[in-house]
Amino acid sequence: RDQQANRCFYCDGTLRNQVEVDHFVPWSTYQVDLGHNFVLAHAACNSDKRETLAAVKHLERWMRRLVDHGPAMGQAFDAARLVHDQH
Secondary structure, eight states, rough: OOTTTTTTTTOOOOSSSSSSEESSSSSOOOOOGGGEEEEEEHHHHHHTTTTTTHHHHHHHHHHHHHHHHHHHHHHHHTTTTOOOOOO
């Protein structure tokens, strides 16, 4: 929540109830749970995306997030013992 400023990754609305962890690259495409692939989203936004690839604007923001915050996210994932792979 802190890294996303408590905002939904897709619609940028405030995260309140029914927050879901989404696989940015869909599980049906890449069946590995890696921390850098997770984003927080409203349940409705996650449901709308389903098993499709996100729009280009979201891909660009996700890649920018990896560049800007990837190392810090990696440290947090290590502390939580969550497998990750920024590359």
